[in-house]
Structure formats: C-alpha cells, structure tokens
Amino acid sequence: MPFARIDLLKGKTAEYRAIVADVVYRGIVDVLKAPDGDRFIVIGEHTTDNLIYDPKFLGWDRSPDFMLIQVTSTVGNDKDSKLAFFRFIADELKSKLSVRPDDIMINMVFVDRSDWSFGNGEPWV
Numbered sequence: 698m699p700f701a702r703i704d705l706l707k708g709k710t711a712e713y714r715a716i717v718a719d720v721v722y723r724g725i726v727d728v729l730k731a732p733d734g735d736r737f738i739v740i741g742e743h744t745t746d747n748l749i750y751d752p753k754f755l756g757w758d759r760s761p762d763f764m765l766i767q768v769t770s771t772v773g774n775d776k777d778s779k780l781a782f783f784r785f786i787a788d789e790l791k792s793k794l795s796v797r798p799d800d801i802m803i804n805m806v807f808v809d810r811s812d813w814s815f816g817n818g819e820p821w822v
Contacts, residue, residue: 699731699772705763707743763802
C-alpha cells in the first residue's frame with residue numbers, strides 16, 4: 698500500500714497541488730498496481746529556507762518549481778515498474794502542468810506489510 702509525500706515551494710494554487718496529487722495517485726494505481734482507492738498523499742509546502750536542494754546536482758537544472766516526490770510502498774518493487782513510474786510522473790506533470798522534468802525528483806521506499814498499521818494500533822498482516 699503506497700503512501701506519497703510531495704514537497705514543493707509555497708505559492709502553487711490548490712488546483713496545481715490537486716493535479717500533482719492526482720498524477721501521483723494515477724501512477725501508483727496504474728503503474729505500480731496498487732488497489733484503486735489506496736489514496737494517501739501529503740503535500741508539504743515550504744519556504745525557500747525549508748526546502749533545500751542543489752539546483753545543479755548530477756547535471757540537472759532545477760528551478761523554483763522543483764518538487765520532491767517520495768512514495769513508500771509494498772507494491773512495484775521491481776526495476777521495470779519503478780522506471781515506468783518515474784517516466785509516467787515526469788511525462789504527466791510536463792503534459793498537465795508544464796513541469797520541467799529537471800524539476801522532478803522521485804524517491805521510492807519499499808517496506809514490508811508488517812511495517813504498516815492502518816488503524817487501531819494493529820499491524821497490517
């Protein structure tokens with residue numbers, strides 16, 4: 698079950714943030730193959746002094762539109778799925794919001810089902 702965090706600089710509209718969340722969710726369901734309805738996403742907006750990134754690291758050209766997307770998941774933990782997810786996110790954000798691919802950083806974290814509790818203090822088994 699995926700959980701996504703999206704961090705970006707303050708100043709984007711509610712519509713912009715909703716589209717980013719929708720794109721990430723569609724990638725989680727359509728590409729990583731999570732069940733539909735598994736929608737747990739947190740968007741964090743930051744001031745420039747609280748979202749610190751190197752604009753030129755590894756040769757990229759990051760702008761103030763930089764966003765960091767982190768997905769913690771139990772599904773999609775194979776190379777082909779991860780690469781397809783990265784591509785899907787970059788292509789969709791470029792198409793829907795004109796986000797430059799240089800401004801999108803994605804991190805995947807894979808955990809076991811026993812690492813989750815969906816409520817009542819009980820592990821998901």
